[in-house]
Amino acid sequence: MRRILVQACKELAQLVRDRLALAMTLVLPVMIVFLVGTSFKLTVSGLPIVVQDLDGSTASRGLIDAFRASITLHVVAWPVEKSPEDALQQGALAVLIIPVHFGRDILRGSDTPVQLLVDASDSNTARLMSGYAGGIVRAYNAANTPALQPVQASIRLWFNPGLSDKKYLGPGVFVLALSMFTPLLAALAMAKEGQRGTIQQVYVSSIPAHEYLLGNILAFMVVGAAECVPLLTLLFTYFGVRFAGDPLPFLVATVLYVFCVGSFGVMVGVAIPNQVGAISVVALGGYLLVFLLSGLLFPIANIPSGIRWISNFVWGKYYIQVVRDAFLQGGGWASTWREILTIGGFGSLFYLTAWGSMRRMQLKG
Amino acid sequence: MQGIGNTRFLALIRKEFSQIRRDRQVTLSLIVPPVLMVLLFGSVLNPTVSNLQLGVVDYSRTPESRELIATLSESESFEVAGNYLSTGQLGDEISHGNLEAGVVIPYEFGRDLQRGKPATVQFLLNAMDANTARIAQAYAENVIATYNSGLGNSGLNAVFKPIAAAGARHRSQVLLFPAFLFNPGLVASWFVVTGVFGMLCILNASIVSAAAMVKEREAGTFEQLMMSPAGTSSIIVAKIVPLFLLLCVMVVSAVALMRLVFHVPVRGGYLLVMLGAALCVLCGIGIGTFVATFTKTAAQAQLASFFVNPPLSTLSGALTPVQALPAWLRPLTNVNPIYHFGIIARGSMLRGSGLDTLWPHFLALLAFALVLVSLSVWRFRKQLS
Numbered sequence: 001m002r003r004i005l006v007q008a009c010k011e012l013a014q015l016v017r018d019r020l021a022l023a024m025t026l027v028l029p030v031m032i033v034f035l036v037g038t039s040f041k042l043t044v045s046g047l048p049i050v051v052q053d054l055d056g057s058t059a060s061r062g063l064i065d066a067f068r069a070s071i072t073l074h075v076v077a078w079p080v081e082k083s084p085e086d087a088l089q090q091g092a093l094a095v096l097i098i099p100v101h102f103g104r105d106i107l108r109g110s111d112t113p114v115q116l117l118v119d120a121s122d123s124n125t126a127r128l129m130s131g132y133a134g135g136i137v138r139a140y141n142a143a144n145t146p147a148l149q150p151v152q153a154s155i156r157l158w159f160n161p162g163l164s165d166k167k168y169l170g171p172g173v174f175v176l177a178l179s180m181f182t183p184l185l186a187a188l189a190m191a192k193e194g195q196r197g198t199i200q201q202v203y204v205s206s207i208p209a210h211e212y213l214l215g216n217i218l219a220f221m222v223v224g225a226a227e228c229v230p231l232l233t234l235l236f237t238y239f240g241v242r243f244a245g246d247p248l249p250f251l252v253a254t255v256l257y258v259f260c261v262g263s264f265g266v267m268v269g270v271a272i273p274n275q276v277g278a279i280s281v282v283a284l285g286g287y288l289l290v291f292l293l294s295g296l297l298f299p300i301a302n303i304p305s306g307i308r309w310i311s312n313f314v315w316g317k318y319y320i321q322v323v324r325d326a327f328l329q330g331g332g333w334a335s336t337w338r339e340i341l342t343i344g345g346f347g348s349l350f351y352l353t354a355w356g357s358m359r360r361m362q363l364k365g
Numbered sequence: 366m367q368g369i370g371n372t373r374f375l376a377l378i379r380k381e382f383s384q385i386r387r388d389r390q391v392t393l394s395l396i397v398p399p400v401l402m403v404l405l406f407g408s409v410l411n412p413t414v415s416n417l418q419l420g421v422v423d424y425s426r427t428p429e430s431r432e433l434i435a436t437l438s439e440s441e442s443f444e445v446a447g448n449y450l451s452t453g454q455l456g457d458e459i460s461h462g463n464l465e466a467g468v469v470i471p472y473e474f475g476r477d478l479q480r481g482k483p484a485t486v487q488f489l490l491n492a493m494d495a496n497t498a499r500i501a502q503a504y505a506e507n508v509i510a511t512y513n514s515g516l517g518n519s520g521l522n523a524v525f526k527p528i529a530a531a532g533a534r535h536r537s538q539v540l541l542f543p544a545f546l547f548n549p550g551l552v553a554s555w556f557v558v559t560g561v562f563g564m565l566c567i568l569n570a571s572i573v574s575a576a577a578m579v580k581e582r583e584a585g586t587f588e589q590l591m592m593s594p595a596g597t598s599s600i601i602v603a604k605i606v607p608l609f610l611l612l613c614v615m616v617v618s619a620v621a622l623m624r625l626v627f628h629v630p631v632r633g634g635y636l637l638v639m640l641g642a643a644l645c646v647l648c649g650i651g652i653g654t655f656v657a658t659f660t661k662t663a664a665q666a667q668l669a670s671f672f673v674n675p676p677l678s679t680l681s682g683a684l685t686p687v688q689a690l691p692a693w694l695r696p697l698t699n700v701n702p703i704y705h706f707g708i709i710a711r712g713s714m715l716r717g718s719g720l721d722t723l724w725p726h727f728l729a730l731l732a733f734a735l736v737l738v739s740l741s742v743w744r745f746r747k748q749l750s
Contacts (some may be wrong), residue, residue: 020668032675039679042412042496044688063539088546089718093688111538120548121715122556124412125513125686128652130543138510138542145538150478150516151433153509154485155502157492158459165495184671188405188664219555275664276390276576292409299494302411321462331460 007093011189012222014236021185025223029177030230037239039171040297041165042124045071049094049129050078057100057103063114066140067096072132084117094118094129106144159244170239172296174231175257176277177292180223180318182258183265184282190269190276192218197354199273209358213270213351217262224258235327245330253322253340260315260347261286267354290316315346375594377603385607391573395611398569399619407558407627409685413551414500418446420455420467427475433486436512437468442504459491466490466501478516547715554627559714560683562619563706564580566642568674570612570649571656575666577604578657587749597746605650609643612650616642631699633713637720641709644730648702651737658744682707705729 015021051067053060078087084095095117105112116133120126142149160167167219193199202212235241243250265282272278290296294316295305302310311317318339325331385391421655423430438445446464449455455467468490477484477585488505489681548555569688581587581604590600616639621631631638656673680694681703686694698704705726712718720727 020665024668028671029671035675035679039690039694041689042685043499044686047688085546089712089722106537106539109537111540111541116541116543118543118545119716120545120551121555121711122686123548123551124500124556125688126545126548126551127414127500127503128496130545131500131507133543134541135503135506137539138506141538150483150513151509152483152485153488153505155488155490155505157490157498157502160492160495160498161591163492163498163536168493169494178471232540234603276667279664279667286403298410298412299497302413303409307405307409324493329460330685358666360544 003211004215005216007207007212008218008222011216011219013183014189015219015223021188024181025185025227029181029227030234032180033170033173033177033231033234034238036176037166037169040169040173043163043165044125044128046074047072047094047125047129047132048076048092049073049096050076050084050092051096051098051131052078052080052084052087053098054100055098055102055107059103059153060098061107062095063098063137063140063243065135067133070132070136073129073136074334088117088119092119093125094133096133105205133217140352147320164240166239167241168324169297169329170235170241170322171327172294174235174314175294175320176287176290176296176321177231177346178224178227179261180282180287181227182220183261183286184279185223186206186216186220186262186265187269187272187278187282188275189220190266191273191275194269195274195275209362210355213266213354213358214265216349217259220265221255224262225255228254228258228273241327243330244328245326245328246332247326249322249333249336249340251328253319253326253336253343254349256340256343257319260319260343260350263347263350263354264315267350267357270354270357289314293317294320296320315343318342318346367557374603376601377595377600378606381604381607384560385577385611391577391611394569394573395615396618399565399615400560400622402565403558403619403622404560404626406684407554407623410557411639412496414504415441416444417442417465417497417501417504417550417586418463419443420447420449420458420464422449422452422455422467422469423443424472425470425476426463429475429478430470431517432515433470433474433512435460436515437508440504440508442501442509445741448719455489458726459489462491463499464491466505466713485599492640508561552627553733555715556711557684558623558627558629559710560681560707562623562642562710563645563681564678564683565619565650565702566616566645566706567677567703568670569650570608570646571653572667572670574605574608574613574650574653575657575660575670576653576663577661579660579666582657583662591749597749598742601654601742603747608650609646612646613639615642616646629714631714632717633719637713638710641706641713641723641727644727644734645702645706647734648730648737651734651741652702654695654741655737655744658741658748677703680704699729700733702730702733 038145049067051064053064067073076092078084078095084097087095097115099113099119102112102114109310114137116130118126118129146295157163264286268281268285269278272281293300293311293314295311296316300317303311322336322339325335329335400440421434423434426588434445437443443466448457452469455464455469458464459467469487473486474484474486486509490498490501545551581590591597607675620635620638624631652673656669660669680690680697681701683703687698687704690698709723709726714721
């Protein structure tokens with residue numbers, strides 16, 4: 001037990017002396033959480049929509065005013081002589097074309113068609129745009145027609161009634177940052193020992209493999225915990241997240257997750273005694289897999305089924321579920337015990353793999 | 366003098382090519398990343414909202430409510446995942462993540478409709494993911510609107526007409542007809558893949574060029590190069606040329622993948638996109654070379670890229686729309702080559718835009734490339750002299 005602590009202290013001392021590694025631990029995760037959390041929204045506001053009014057009647061101006069009143073759309077008038085496609089080439093996301101007989105048809109009481117050309121290069125924004133426009137037109141119709149609609153929808157938004165992107169993204173990016181930097185430092189440290197040859201000294205010393213590994217893992221768990229502090233501060237202040245229930249599952253899961261990613265880094269570093277190679281593998285496994293397949297940004301259900309099964313092997317996916325539950329849903333132990341056990345399982349698997357490969361090299365003493 | 370200069374330069378280039386051929390890591394990073402990034406990002410990053418798992422609680426159990434449920438399940442937006450007996454049960458399923466949405470039809474639903482009173486149907490949406498919730502909201506309102514217009518066929522509309530103003534005038538409705546241009550199938554991958562293309566050019570180019578520059582430094586052979594008659598600029602440019610050519614091969618394979626796997630159209634012609642990609646690669650090489658002037662080992666160069674790549678990738682509109690960035694961050698996109706190339710790629714490939722609309726972005730890329738490469742050459746010269 002004492003040797004584990006000594007090993008951990010030695011590892012931490014070496015880390016503190018490496019200035020680049022220190023900057024990576026403290027500065028980079030915060031920068032990434034802030035950047036990605038701020039910019040990875042899908043919701044756009046101030047969508048530029050161009051209106052071409054071929055009619056110019058009071059009724060058409062009323063419709064345009066309805067669009068102008070929306071805060072999500074930014075209406076720009078387009079001269080009648082220019083082609084609507086030009087507007088789309090120049091950066092408008094949609095063109096609303098009000099036909100010549102609009103006012104006349106409204107007065108006559110017949111239904112009037114209005115065309116909306118949408119730039120669908122970004123299919124998600126195109127759907128949002130079409131949805132907003134449809135809502136505005138429905139409201140315009142309802143205001144003009146005193147007849148009651150038979151059925152109305154009352155929509156309740158759960159867990160994030162303010163539809164804040166930050167509350168959803170913040171926890172996800174927190175997990176991404178943890179998944180990347182702790183294993184990176186761990187893999188680097190282990191690979192450096194292998195590259196420099198100092199690992200041979202470990203093999204001939206009397207420290208058994210499991211104590212050496214656990215000491216290293218403990219050191220990087222401390223690093224991970226140190227990372228959590230500025231990250232959680234950022235989450236609570238800038239992202240405006242709060243605990244939605246029992247914080248204990250989150251704390252337990254975080255300790256287990258830091259153990260899991262630390263073990264992953266140590267495992268990679270022991271297996272690949274080459275710094276550049278170790279960085280690549282951690283970047284691939286820690287960052288890319290977690291970024292793409294853990295449900296961090298886009299729902300897992302959208303991943304084609306041929307690839308979706310891989311997400312079951314991504315440890316970040318389970319931790320994200322626990323974190324989201326802790327900050328948004330508040331389900332507590334009942335909703336998260338399975339995920340917490342899985343995280344612990346992954347961590348043990350990585351540790352055992354590292355121990356297996358180290359044990360073979362050790363001299364029996 | 367010119368003849369001697371040329372053979373010297375060509376000799377340097379030949380030496381670089383043979384070094385690269387022997388380095389398996391460089392060739393690997395020219396093949397694996399394009400395939401991985403384009404295929405993975407294009408298929409996985411999909412924000413499309415459809416087939417939302419919907420739970421139904423029908424307290425009414427009348428033909429009208431069953432008609433509503435049928436309308437819901439016929440739409441592509443929702444998939445009826447189960448009928449539940451109480452709102453509490455429904456709520457639990459949503460909390461546990463088994464359902465994404467729920468609909469509760471009240472007991473008086475059928476009765477109210479028969480009597481001509483308006484009825485309210487409650488939708489419960491899991492709004493954790495704001496984007497999905499917004500689109501699901503629009504879908505729900507759409508389905509209700511469809512159901513309302515369908516009621517006309519069942520004669521219930523007649524019941525509602527007397528409530529309208531006593532005047533025989535039928536109030537007209539504005540009918541909105543949306544037409545989706547450039548991507549009528551609303552394929553999500555087209556947006557992602559054109560953005561990833563830019564990320565690929567810059568990130569891969571910067572990593573490969575930084576590694577190439579730093580390797581010379583690590584091995585200590587830069588001093589040997591300095592002792593040769595070649596000038597510093599020609600040494601560095603000679604290093605850049607083979608990388609540039611190999612990265613152009615990567616660009617071609619990326620475009621081939623985009624065409625073959627994702628069927629992305631190339632409406633503006635291949636020439637424009639390739640030209641833009643070549644400029645983008647040059648920018649990436651400039652970034653990598655510049656980073657290499659600050660680092661001494663290959664591992665350090667790789668770690669330095671972790672400082673440079675995230676801001677470049679996120680503040681670029683590559684994977685998410687630029688309009689989603691907060692207003693104070695948006696000016697930063699103008700100094701980001703990935704942003705400019707994203708506009709070139711999407712404008713040219715999807716919208717068929719020509720040089721007349723895209724020239725500012727080409728100019729920006731050219732400017733960045735020139736500035737970065739000159740800065741790196743200047744720094745290297747200062748360090749080595």
